[in-house]
Amino acid sequence: MLSSLTRCVLLLLLFINSAEAGRLLGKMKQRARDLLLQNAERPLEGVKEGRIHQQLDHFNHLDPRTFPQRFFVNEASWRRPDGPVFLFIGGEGPISELDVLAGHHADMARQLGALLLAVEHRFYGDSINPDGLETENLSDLSSQQALADLAVFHQHISSSFNLSRSSTWISFGGSYSGSLSAWFRGKFPQLVFGAVASSAPVRAQLDFSAYSKEVGLSLRNEAVGGSLKCLAAVRDAFSAVEAVMGVNAGRVAEDFGCCQSPKGPDDQIELMQNLADIIMGSVQYNEEGVLMSIAELCGVMTNQSEAHGDEMEAYRRLVQLAQIYHSSSEETCLDISHEKTVKDLMDTTLHHSGRRAARQWTYQTCTEFGFYQTCEASCPFSRTVTLRSQTQLCSTLFGISQHSLAGRVAFTNAYYGGAEPHTHRVLYVNGGVDPWKELSVVRAGGRGGEAQSVVFIEDAAHCADMARGRVTDRRSLKKARQEIEEHVVGWLKMAALERSV
Template identity: 85%
Template sequence: MPGRILGKIKERVRNLLLQKAKQPLQHVKEGRIHQRLDHFNRLELSTFPQRFFVNEAYWRRPGGPVFLFIGGEGPIFEFDVLAGHHADMAEEHGALLLALEHRFYGDSINPDGLKTENLSDLSSQQALADLAVFHQHISQSFNLSRSNTWISFGGSYSGALSAWFRGKFPQLVYGAVASSAPVRAQLDFSAYSNAVGLSLMNEAVGGSLKCLAAVREAFAAVEAVMGVNASRVAEDFGCCQTPKGLDDQIELMQNLADIVMGTVQYNEEGVLMSIDELCGVMTNKSEAYEDEVEAYNRLAQLAQIYHSSSEEPCLDISHEKTVKDLMDTSLHSGRRAARQWTYQTCTEFGFYQTCEDASCPFSGMVTLRSQTELCPMLFGISQHSLPGRVAFTNTYYGGDNPHTHRVLYVNGGVDPWKELSVVRDRAEEGGEARTVFIQDAAHCADMMRRRGTDRRSLKNARQEIEGYVVIWLKMAAMEQRV
C-alpha cells in the first residue's frame, strides 16, 4: 500500500491539471448508466449508477472515430474529455470523446458500496465488463456502426485496463494506448524503490551518485536517531505526533520515502519539486555539519518543502488514524479512493513498494509484512492468500507478456512503474505489443497536454503515438471497405 503522501501527491497532479484545463465546459455532457453489480452472476440483478462524460465538440458525424478515456482508481473529471494528448488527437481526427468512471470510485458507487461485504463486486474483471456494456450503450445512443473505430486510452492502472480491454474484447476496441501501465501484478514490488534509486542517480534529469548516497545516508541517520530519541525526530520532521510505537515509526519512514518517491514518479510535472531540485537540496554541502547530521538535516528540509507546498500543518504519522481512515465506508471517502485501492491491492495486484532489498535507498522498516497486514485487518483477507491472488491476475491477463494486437505500451525511463509494464516490442514473439520508450520522462508524462517546456524526447514520443493512431484509423477504414 503506497503511503498516504504518495496518494496526496497524485491528487495534486490531478488538481494541477484541473486548474490548467480552463476550456469552456459547455461541450461536456455528464451521464449515468445503470450497470449490473455483478456481470458474472446471472441471478444477481442489482445495479449501481456509473458516471461518464461525453464531448461531441470535435466529432465529425456520422463516421468519426470514438476515443475512450478509461477511468482508474479515482474520480473522473470534465477535463478527461477536454485536455490531454488524447483530446488533442481527438480534435485532429474528429473523434467523439468519452470518459467512463471506474466502478466504486468517485460518484460511481452505491450508498453502502464500500462496506467489506459489498467490495466483492470491485475488480478489474467487472470493470472491463462495465466497459463492454458502456460500449453497447454509447453505440445505441449515438447510432454508431462498424465504421466508427474505437480506440481506448489510459494511464497507470487505467493504462493496464486499456490494454486488457483490447485483449479481452478485441471486437469492441480496434487499438489501445496503455501509458505507464503495470500489466504484471507483483506482490512484493521491491523493484519500485530500486528504480527510484536509479532515477536519483540519472544525470540527464539532475540526479547523481552523490544524491543517491545522501538519500541513503539520511534514512539511515533518521532510523538511528529514532532508536534513541523519537520525540526529537518528530520535532525535526514536523510530525503531528511523537511516534507511539513501531507502527507509527514505519508510517513516518513510509511518508518520508513517499516524498522522494513522489518527486521521482512525477518528475517535472509541476507538483512538489523535480529530481534536480531534490538532489540540489540533498547535496548542497555546507561546512557546518558532519556528514550524517548533514544528510539528516537535508531530509528534514525536504519534509519542510513538502509541508509548505501542501498546506498541511504537520506530517501525520499516526498508524491508528491511517487504519481508521481506511475503515471509513461512508460515501465521501469514495472521493479519496484509498480504501478501494487497498482492497484491489489485497485481492488482485499486490504492488507493495517494500524496502527489504539491499538496493533500496530508504528504510528497511517498510517490509512486505508491515504493508500486507492491512488486508486481514480491513477486509479479513489472509496474508498467505495474497500470492495466489496475484498469480491468478497474471494468469488471467498474461502478465508482461500479453498476446495482444494493436496495443501500444508507452513508458518513461524515470518512471518506477515501467518495471511492471511492457518495455520492448514483442512482434517477434507472436504477439504484437508495440512500445514507445521515453528516456527522460516520468509517470504518464505523455498523456499531458503539450507544454513549451517539454523535453525533445517527450515531443518525439507524442508524435510516435500519433503515428500509431493514424495507422490504426487508416487500417480500420480499409477493413471497412472490404
C-alpha cells in the same frame, strides 16, 4: 492535464495506480489533480455528463443489483456520423469534464474528428452505491468486472449515438487505467480496434521491491539531475533517521513536523514510509509540477554551500525536504498515526464528494495486484518497510489472509498474461524515470505472433506523455507524442482498409 502546473498524471486519478505504499504519495497526486481543476481552462461546450446503470455482478445474471456509472461525452470535434471514438478509461479515482477536454488524447480527438468519452471506474468517484464501501459489497470491485462495464458501456454509447460499423474505437489510459486499456483490447478485440497504455503495470507483483531500486537508479541518473552523491545522501539520511529514532523518537517527530510522537513500531514505519514518499513522488513525477524535480531534490541533498563533515548533514537536509513538502501542502503537520490510518481505511461512509479511493484501492491490491513497494533489499530508504508490514492491512481491513495474496496475484497474471499480456495492437508507452516501467511492456513483440508496439521515453516520468505538449518539453517527449499520433492514425487507416475489403 493546460497549465504548466498540471502536467502530471494529469488525467490520472487520485490513487494512480499505482498502489501507493504511503499516504503522502496519494496526497501529492490529489494535489496535482486539484491544480488541474483550478488552473485549466474549461470550455464545456459540447460536454455532457451521463449515467448508465450497470450490473454489480456481470457474471451472475440472477443478481439484479446495479450501480450508477458516471461518464462524460465531448461531441465538439466529432465528425458525424462515422468519426472515430476515443475512450478514456478512468482508474482508481474520480473522472471529471477535463478528461474529455484536456491532454494528448483530447488534442488528437480534435485533430481527427473523434467523439471523446470518459467513463468512471466502478466504486470510485460517484460510480458507487451508498453501501458500496462495506466489506461484503467490495467483492464486486475487480478489474474483470470493470472490463465488463466497458463492454456494456460500448453498447450503450453505440446505441445512444447510433454509431455505425465505420466508427473505429480507440481506448486510452494511464497507470492502472492504462492496464485496463490494454486488457480491454485483449479481452474484447471486437469492440476496440487499438489501445494506448501509458505507464501501465500489466504485470501484477506482490512484492514490488524493484520500485525502490528504480527510484535509486533515477536519483543517480545525471541526465535528469541526479548523481551518485545524491543517492548516497538519501541513503545516509534514512540511516541517520533510523539511528536517531532508536534513541530519541520524540526528536525525530519534532524535527520532521509530525502531528504526534510515534507510539510504537507501526507509527515509526508510517513516518519512514511518508518520508520515502517525498522522494518517491519527486522521482515518479519528475518535472511534472507535483512537488520538486529530481534535480531540485538532489540540489537540496547535495548543497555545496553548506558545511560538510557533520554526520547529521544528510539528516538535516531530509528535514529540509520535509519542510518543502509542508510549505507546498495544506497540512500543518505530518500525521504518522498508524491507528488513524487503519481507522480512516475502515470508514465505510461516502463523503468528500465521492473522492475517497484509499479503501477501494487497498482492497484491489489485496485481491488482485499486490504492488507493495517494499524496502527490504537494495533500497535507499528504511528497511523497516517490509512486505509483512504492508500486507497486514489486508487481514485487518477485509479479513483477507496474507497467505492468500500470492495466489490472488498469480491468478491475475494468468488471467491477463502477466509479463506477456494477451494483447495485440496495443501501444505501451513508458518513461525511463518511471519506476512502474518495471511492470509494464518495454520491448516490442509478443508470443504467438501477436506483436505489440512500444514507445520508450528515456528521460520521462510517469504518464508524462498523457499531458498536452508545451514548448519546454524535452525533445524525447515531443518525439514520443508524435509516435503515438502516428500509431493512432495508422490504426484508423487500417480499420478503414479492413472495412473496405
